[in-house]
Amino acid sequence: MKRLKEESLKRNLISTFIWLWVASALAATLGAFWLAGRSAQISFDRILKDDALALGTQIHWEKTGPVFAADPNTADYLIFDSLSPSRFTVINQDGKKLVGNATLELPKNSSQQRTGVPLFFDSSNENGNLRVVAIRLDSNLSDNYVWVIVGESQAKRDQISKELAAAIFLPAIGLAFLIVPLLFAGIRYGLAPANAINDAVSKRGINDLSPIPLSQVPDELKGLISHINDLLKRLEEAVAHERRFISDAAHQLRTPLAGIKLLVGDLLRTNQESPQSPPDTEVLTELSQSSTRVTQLVKQLLTLARSEGVNKIETESVDIEQLILGLKRNWETSFINAGKEFRVNTDQHLIHGLRVESNYTLLLEILDNIIDNAFNYGGNLVELKAKFQDRKIILQVLDNGTQVLKEDIEKMLTPFWRGMNSLTHGVGLGLPIAQKTCNLLGGELSLQIKPEVLGTQVTVTLPA
Numbered sequence: 001m002k003r004l005k006e007e008s009l010k011r012n013l014i015s016t017f018i019w020l021w022v023a024s025a026l027a028a029t030l031g032a033f034w035l036a037g038r039s040a041q042i043s044f045d046r047i048l049k050d051d052a053l054a055l056g057t058q059i060h061w062e063k064t065g066p067v068f069a070a071d072p073n074t075a076d077y078l079i080f081d082s083l084s085p086s087r088f089t090v091i092n093q094d095g096k097k098l099v100g101n102a103t104l105e106l107p108k109n110s111s112q113q114r115t116g117v118p119l120f121f122d123s124s125n126e127n128g129n130l131r132v133v134a135i136r137l138d139s140n141l142s143d144n145y146v147w148v149i150v151g152e153s154q155a156k157r158d159q160i161s162k163e164l165a166a167a168i169f170l171p172a173i174g175l176a177f178l179i180v181p182l183l184f185a186g187i188r189y190g191l192a193p194a195n196a197i198n199d200a201v202s203k204r205g206i207n208d209l210s211p212i213p214l215s216q217v218p219d220e221l222k223g224l225i226s227h228i229n230d231l232l233k234r235l236e237e238a239v240a241h242e243r244r245f246i247s248d249a250a251h252q253l254r255t256p257l258a259g260i261k262l263l264v265g266d267l268l269r270t271n272q273e274s275p276q277s278p279p280d281t282e283v284l285t286e287l288s289q290s291s292t293r294v295t296q297l298v299k300q301l302l303t304l305a306r307s308e309g310v311n312k313i314e315t316e317s318v319d320i321e322q323l324i325l326g327l328k329r330n331w332e333t334s335f336i337n338a339g340k341e342f343r344v345n346t347d348q349h350l351i352h353g354l355r356v357e358s359n360y361t362l363l364l365e366i367l368d369n370i371i372d373n374a375f376n377y378g379g380n381l382v383e384l385k386a387k388f389q390d391r392k393i394i395l396q397v398l399d400n401g402t403q404v405l406k407e408d409i410e411k412m413l414t415p416f417w418r419g420m421n422s423l424t425h426g427v428g429l430g431l432p433i434a435q436k437t438c439n440l441l442g443g444e445l446s447l448q449i450k451p452e453v454l455g456t457q458v459t460v461t462l463p464a
Contacts, residue, residue, distance in 0.1 A: 009191065009194070010187060010188070010191055013187050013190075013191075014183065014184065014187055017183055017187070018180070018183065021179060021183070025172055025175075025176070029168055029169060029172045032168050033164065033165055033168050033169070036164045036168065037161055037164060040157070040160050040161070040164065041157065044131070044152075044156075044157055044160075045118075045120055045131070045133065048120075048131065048133045048150055048151075048152060049118045049133050049135070051078065051079040051086065051088075051133075051150045052088075052118065052133050052134075052135045052148045052149070052150040053135065053148075054078045054079065055075060055078055055079065055088060055090065055148050055150065056135060056137050056148045058070040058074075058075065058078075059090070059098075059137060059146060059148075061139045061140065061141050061142075061144070063141070065092065065144055066092055066098060066139065066144060066146045067098075068090055068098045068099040070099075072099065072101065075088065075099060075101075076101065079150055081152060081156070083156045083159070084152055084153040084155055084156045085153075086150060086151065086152045087100075087101060087102035087104060087127055087130065087150070087151045087152070088100050088101060088102065088104070088148070088149060088150045088151070089101075089102060089103060089104045089149050090146055090147070090148050090149070091146065091147050091149070092144065092145075092146050092147075093144060093145050093146070098146065100149075102127055102151070103125075104123065104125075104130075104132060104134075104149040104151055105123070105125075106134055106147060106149065107119070107121050107134075110134060110136075110147070113134070113136055114136075115136050115137065115138045115145070116135065116136070116137070117135075117136075118133050118134070118135050119133065119134045119135070120132070120133050121134075122154070123151060127151070127153075128153055128154075128155070129153065129154040129155075130151035130152060130153060130154065131151060131152055131153075131154055131157065132149060132150070132151035133149070133150055133151075134147055134148070134149045135147070135148050193216060193217065193218050193221070194218075194221060196216065197212065197216075197217065197221070197225070200212065209232045209233075209235055209236040209239070210232070211229035211232055211233065212225050212228060212229055212232075214226070214229075257294065259286075259290045260287060260290045260291060260294065263283055263286055263287040263290065264287070266280070266283055267279055267280070267283055267284075267287070270283075314359065315357050315358055315359055315441075316357070316358070316359065316360060317355050317356075317357060318355060318356050318357075318358045318359070318360045318363060319353075319354075319355055320354040320355065320356060320386055320393060320395075321352055321353070321354065323360070323363065323364065323367075324344055324346065324384060324386055326364070327344075327364070327367055327368070327371065327384060328342065328344050328384070330368075331371055331375070334375065335375065335382070338375070339380070340375070340380045340381070340382065341380065341381050341382070342371075342382050342384070343381065343382070343383045343384070344383075344384050344385075345383045345384070345385050346384070346385055346386045346387070354386075354388055354393065356393050356462050356463075356464060358441050358462060359441060362437050362440070362441060363441065363462075365433070365434075365437060366434045366437050366438055366441075366445075366460060367384075367395065367397065367434075367460070369430040369431065369433050369434040370397045370430070370431070370434050370458045370460070371384070371397055372430050373430040373431055373434075373458075374397055374398075374399040374401075374456070374458075377399075377401060378399025378400065378401035378455060378456060379399050379400035379401040379402070379455055380400070381399065381400045382397065382398070382399045383396075383397070383398045383399075384396070384397055385397075385398070388464065391463070391464050392461050392462065392463060392464055393461070393462045393463075393464050394459060394460070394461050394462075395459070395460040395461075395462070396457055396458070396459050396460075397457070397458045398454060398455065398456070398457040398458075399454075399455045399456055399457075400454045400455040401455040401456060402455070403449060403450040403455070404449045404456055406449070409447050409449065412431055412447060413431055413432055413435050413445075413447075414432065431445075431458070434458075434460075438460055441462065442462070442463055443460055443461055443462040443463070444460070444461045445458065445459070445460055445461075446458075446459045446461070447459075
């Protein structure tokens, strides 16, 4: 399989800048060459026109027709060029040559040319490739006119073009040897802060999640580093939470497991001393209760751990009336045995036929945890209410226990937290599990305390 080329910001910047510089330098050089060549062409054409006009000054108009006053040597002198010899000819309107050192013919469109306006064209004949200008001069005495035609070799212009090219391209090429190293140095200098950040992060240990200082970070990277710092902060909080979770779970498991080990040791010792004697009923009862507490604790720990990574759950249509009646059946016996009262304070006609798109098992677990919390830590009365309001289903569990401190409200939703008056067998996972599960179902869990309510009220709100 072909290996993908690794991305490098430095390489990308260098390649981009070099291509941009080469393209711009090439465009600028070609543009300069074209403009210089065009300017040279215009200048040479102007000189060529001046030569033709200089020859035109030697034409005199007589009654018999035009006469070229200068001798051939003088005419050659008037259009002398040291780089290449010029060719010229002067003809009348009948095409008869009055004077000249070469035969130069007019182009086909010459008849449309106005008097005094130069006509430039290229010509190839026995004298080689020529640049030619033709100017028509009219007589003031009659309708007669003459054509003054002057040509010069294109070799002169080609030579000048080569010299211009050398004058423009050679400095541009030489400049590349200066620009490219400066480009490398500039990019390296510009990327120095990014390299410094990379070195600082790479030197960190696995437990160093402190934020990266923004003092030496360029403005272009501050947004990225800020997001990284935010991720580091959340990661640090998550790691700290996991560590607390493991520590608290180990602490909570240690006590009942130690009790179970002690009780089992008592049973073994008793059995060794009196093999025929039946096991101590009190020890067996305590052992059963301890194992039940450990089982419940492990179950709650697994439920809390599973809820951390779940994003989506399967839903079904849940009948609220059946849910509440099931909770009443499940809890009535426990409340009666404890000398407490469990009351469902809801009008049947208000919840009859009321359904919610949720998960019956998880919803039952939420309310079980809330009722269990009220049963263990609340007063002698626990009420369960349900109502439909603002297109939402609201389920409330209210107890008449002692007032909770306001500063403890948020702590009640923290795993393993327990109040000062909590029972010894509680581990503080009921409400945290209920809140996380409620969030998975798209609902909300909130707490209220006195004086707004009788004791402590836990409210679960679900979208209808």
